Amino acid sequence: MRYLEQVIRKNRPIQLTFFVTARCNSRCPFCFYLQEENRKRDYGNELSLEEVEKISSSMGSLLWLLYSGGEPFLRDDLVDITAAFYENNRPWIITIPTNALMPREIEEKTRKILEVCGESVVAVKLSLDGLYRDHDALRGVEGNFEKVMETYHRLQPFLKDYPNFELGINTVFCRANQEKVQEVVDYVRGMENIKTHTLSMIRGRLREESYKDVDLELYRKAIEKMESALKQGRSSIYSFPGARLKAAQDIMQRKLIYETIKEKRRLIPCYAGRLNLVLTEKGDVYPCELLTEKMGNVREHGYSIPELLKTDQARLVISDVEKGGCYCSHECYFMTNILFNPGTYGKLIREYLSLLI
Numbered sequence: 001m002r003y004l005e006q007v008i009r010k011n012r013p014i015q016l017t018f019f020v021t022a023r024c025n026s027r028c029p030f031c032f033y034l035q036e037e038n039r040k041r042d043y044g045n046e047l048s049l050e051e052v053e054k055i056s057s058s059m060g061s062l063l064w065l066l067y068s069g070g071e072p073f074l075r076d077d078l079v080d081i082t083a084a085f086y087e088n089n090r091p092w093i094i095t096i097p098t099n100a101l102m103p104r105e106i107e108e109k110t111r112k113i114l115e116v117c118g119e120s121v122v123a124v125k126l127s128l129d130g131l132y133r134d135h136d137a138l139r140g141v142e143g144n145f146e147k148v149m150e151t152y153h154r155l156q157p158f159l160k161d162y163p164n165f166e167l168g169i170n171t172v173f174c175r176a177n178q179e180k181v182q183e184v185v186d187y188v189r190g191m192e193n194i195k196t197h198t199l200s201m202i203r204g205r206l207r208e209e210s211y212k213d214v215d216l217e218l219y220r221k222a223i224e225k226m227e228s229a230l231k232q233g234r235s236s237i238y239s240f241p242g243a244r245l246k247a248a249q250d251i252m253q254r255k256l257i258y259e260t261i262k263e264k265r266r267l268i269p270c271y272a273g274r275l276n277l278v279l280t281e282k283g284d285v286y287p288c289e290l291l292t293e294k295m296g297n298v299r300e301h302g303y304s305i306p307e308l309l310k311t312d313q314a315r316l317v318i319s320d321v322e323k324g325g326c327y328c329s330h331e332c333y334f335m336t337n338i339l340f341n342p343g344t345y346g347k348l349i350r351e352y353l354s355l356l357i
Helices: 004-008 049-057 078-089 103-116 133-139 144-155 178-189 216-231 243-263 305-309 312-322 331-339 342-354
Strands: 015-021 064-069 093-098 121-127 165-173 196-201 276-279 284-286
Touching: 015 331, 049 078, 064 078, 064 331, 078 093, 078 103, 093 103, 103 121, 103 144, 121 144, 121 196, 133 144, 165 178, 178 196, 178 216, 196 216, 196 243, 196 331, 216 243, 243 331, 243 342, 276 331, 305 312, 331 342
Parallel strands: 015 064, 015 276, 064 093, 093 121, 121 165, 165 196
Antiparallel strands: 276 284
16 A cells, blocks of 8 residues: 555555675576676676665655675675665665575674664575585585575574564576476475475576577476475465465466566566666666666765656656567566556456465
8 A cells, every 4th residue: 555656656666676786606507687788897896885875865655675796795885775765765675686695794784774674574585406416516606505504594583573574485497407396396395494496487598598598398307396385275375464375466476477487478577677777876866677788877866766767868768668669578577567567457466366265
């Protein structure tokens, strides 16, 4: 209800994906952000805490703040950055994905974030793309699976101490692990207190495009397995208010992603640039992390997102998105595209009711 106006108007960003850093201690061959040949990295040019505070103060309330990168927990000031967004924007959900290679640091920073963001759902998503050595091989780091498990055990006690905390798993679906994804789904289902498991279809421009040569039917079988477990009560549903609706949206989202890739076209409107924005560590703003045409840089517009969005360049980019020439499987954007599109509500309600049976 807090964002009901945007169901109709869709005239301001309520979901922000912030690539807080390009630094990373993993070597994932399927990472589109770090592999782009045309993106030159200048780690000394990251937005400072002071700059982030100015940017966040220019925006209104947020439904969802999603960090990305790089490895977010490599930012020493991650807690202060999050506190700034919490103070200025009161996001309903704050999602922090991590490769889990720094268990102690992740534990310490997560605790501090939970302490200062008491009215936001704080979801930490651990990356798990395979089991044991399979995960290590995919991530390019020996012992990564053990680090994931250590981080999981360190964070688990927070679920009792902080009612706004969600601990989840994210699995990238790609050619290298598609034959074993169902094993990962079963494993995650057996992990105590894990209520969110995202299966992310590989996307973006990669150095090795062969990772995107997936068997779509294996993806379909995996999402059907996840849906069946949820409806049979063998998988948990999130604990925050509105969780059952979010679970219904997840089911619908996965089906739409399957159909979108199968038909190779956009099936529902996309609100990239209108409800959703991407902010890079250097201040560049894009409507979507997969599009290469930027809307501008906040440093050139007084760190004001509204002022940047008024520019001809920003309006041109949004217009191009609305023409529908692109399509993708971006899970984070499907959430907004479903929940803020009245045309999807019939199917969404049916999925919701199916979870009540």
